[in-house]
Amino acid sequence: MNGIFFAIVLISFAVAAVRHLPWLAGAESDVVPMDVLGQAMISSATDAVTLAIGLVGVMALFLGLMKVAERGGLLVIIARLVRPMMVRLFPEIPPEHPAMGAMILNMSANALGLGNAATPFGIRAMQQLDKLNPIKGTASNAMILFLAINTSSVTLLATGVIALRAASGSENPAGIVPTTLVATICSTATAIVVAKLCMRWFPPATALPPQSTEETIEAGDEDNEIDDGIPSDDGEEKSPDGQLEQQTARPYPAYVSFLVLGGIAGFIPLTVFYGREIAPWIIPGLMLLLLGFGVARRVRIYEVFVEGARDGFQVALRIIPYLVAILVSVGMFRASGALEMIIAPIGSVTAHFGMPAEALPMALLRPLSGSGAYGILASIINDPAIGPDSYTGYLVSTLQGSTETTFYVLAVYFGAVQIRRIRYALIPALSADLAGIIAAVAIVWLMYG
Numbered sequence: 001m002n003g004i005f006f007a008i009v010l011i012s013f014a015v016a017a018v019r020h021l022p023w024l025a026g027a028e029s030d031v032v033p034m035d036v037l038g039q040a041m042i043s044s045a046t047d048a049v050t051l052a053i054g055l056v057g058v059m060a061l062f063l064g065l066m067k068v069a070e071r072g073g074l075l076v077i078i079a080r081l082v083r084p085m086m087v088r089l090f091p092e093i094p095p096e097h098p099a100m101g102a103m104i105l106n107m108s109a110n111a112l113g114l115g116n117a118a119t120p121f122g123i124r125a126m127q128q129l130d131k132l133n134p135i136k137g138t139a140s141n142a143m144i145l146f147l148a149i150n151t152s153s154v155t156l157l158a159t160g161v162i163a164l165r166a167a168s169g170s171e172n173p174a175g176i177v178p179t180t181l182v183a184t185i186c187s188t189a190t191a192i193v194v195a196k197l198c199m200r201w202f203p204p205a206t207a208l209p210p211q212s213t214e215e216t217i218e219a220g221d222e223d224n225e226i227d228d229g230i231p232s233d234d235g236e237e238k239s240p241d242g243q244l245e246q247q248t249a250r251p252y253p254a255y256v257s258f259l260v261l262g263g264i265a266g267f268i269p270l271t272v273f274y275g276r277e278i279a280p281w282i283i284p285g286l287m288l289l290l291l292g293f294g295v296a297r298r299v300r301i302y303e304v305f306v307e308g309a310r311d312g313f314q315v316a317l318r319i320i321p322y323l324v325a326i327l328v329s330v331g332m333f334r335a336s337g338a339l340e341m342i343i344a345p346i347g348s349v350t351a352h353f354g355m356p357a358e359a360l361p362m363a364l365l366r367p368l369s370g371s372g373a374y375g376i377l378a379s380i381i382n383d384p385a386i387g388p389d390s391y392t393g394y395l396v397s398t399l400q401g402s403t404e405t406t407f408y409v410l411a412v413y414f415g416a417v418q419i420r421r422i423r424y425a426l427i428p429a430l431s432a433d434l435a436g437i438i439a440a441v442a443i444v445w446l447m448y449g
Contacts, residue, residue, distance in 0.1 A: 011333070011336075012332035012338050013037070013332070013336070016033045017034070036335050037336055040331040044327045044379075048320065048328070048375075048378075056317070060308075060312035061163075062163050063309060064307075066290075067309075068301050069290050072297035081257045081261075085258075092141070092142055097132070099125055099142075107149065107153055111154055111157075122409075122413055123416045126413045126414070126416055129146065130143075130419075136418075139423050139425055144422075144424065145195045145199075147413055147429065148192070148428035148432060151429045152432035152435075153404070154184045155401055155402060156181065158402075160374075161176060168381045168388045176397045179394065179402075179440065183398055183436050183443060184402045187439065190428075190431055191429070194428040195428035325375070326379075327375055327378065330361075343361065354444075354445045355395075355441055358380060359380070359396050362376050366405070367430070367433050373399075377397065380393065381393045381396065381397065394448045406433055410422065410425060
């Protein structure tokens with residue numbers, strides 16, 4: 001992200017400087033390119049802080065509700081539901097091995113938009129998978145399949161994106177729930193199929209020669225990102241051990257798991273054909289259901305909600321530096337004319353396939369940087385010419401909620417267990433990203449095009 005950030009600023013300055021030369025030569029014009037660039041920097045920084053402050057209340061609401069769900073054991077319930085399917089996906093992992101529990105909880109947390117919980121579960125899963133890995137330093141098939149699923153995880157509730165849309169004045173902030181669900185199901189299915197095919201095509205892993213030095217990538221580097229693209233504070237992530245112990249309880253019967261999964265699959269056509277009618281019910285219904293779940297599980301819902309809301313307040317304030325950096329650089333890129341020079345030719349082609357030029361930077365940056373893509377999303381949906389409830393607004397929101405920071409996830413998770421040979425890991429991960437983008441364009445065009 002350091003290189004991307006500096007490159008955007010450097011290109012913006014260079015393009016503005018070239019456009020400024022005729023003005024220096026005496027050309028009569030009311031537009032002074034470098035002056036426009038400086039004004040764009042100041043206004044973008046101001047807009048970033050205004051946006052973050054407007055996000056405080058919405059983030060506090062959603063994280064408060066998710067804290068009630070987490071404290072009531074919703075993660076463990078989901079884990080017990082998906083366990084029969086996981087046993088079939090990972091036949092080489094013993095059903096009672098801690099790796100299985102950590103993987104299930106990681107995916108459950110991602111599905112609910114609980115990025116702070118997903119990261120420690122994912123790292124714990126990689127550590128446990130490494131214990132079963134006969135060739136240290138080389139990614140096993142199970143590791144690659146887990147990361148492929150992790151980078152494309154089915155998302156039931158993209159809380160961070162919904163909160164940002166609400167803060168941006170959207171009349172239907174939860175309208176991306178059905179589009180995100182469809183896109184992530186497509187991307188996850190693609191990740192699994194491609195990973196399974198690669199297991200057959202690529203030869204078995206071989207041992208790496210010993211090295212005298214070890215280079216470990218610490219979890220939380222790059223942008224301190226969490227899975228929904230909002231920067232997180234690693235100091236607040238909790239150890240998953242307690243919930244892993246809960247997960248070892250007897251799973252639900254297989255028929256119960258497949259009935260629930262079938263119900264979710266049956267929900268998809270309803271969201272496609274009746275998404276506009278269903279969306280207004282999502283946020284009020286979500287609050288009632290999660291608080292009702294907490295009451296049924298004997299959670300002290302008021303105190304726990306306040307605790308989660310406090311975390312939401314801190315998250316909203318923590319993202320101010322990220323938003324300032326990204327929105328200022330994007331503002332410079334637009335004001336200098338560089339964005340139009342690069343995107344216009346490509347966008348003229350992709351626009352015929354449902355990908356407008358305004359959404360291209362989002363699609364290209366998302367696999368590289370979650371916080372960078374989050375900043376671009378904020379910039380796009382807060383643009384008065386676009387807005388959160390336009391086709392482009394729905395598309396970029398769906399892209400943020402349904403695709404993952406692929407290179408960051410691979411670097412952190414593999415680095416945590418010192419994997420130096422990743423084999424074919426990028427193939428299913430990037431295939432899932434591409435499938436997610438295509439599915440997002442298709443479902444958004446069908447519902448909001």
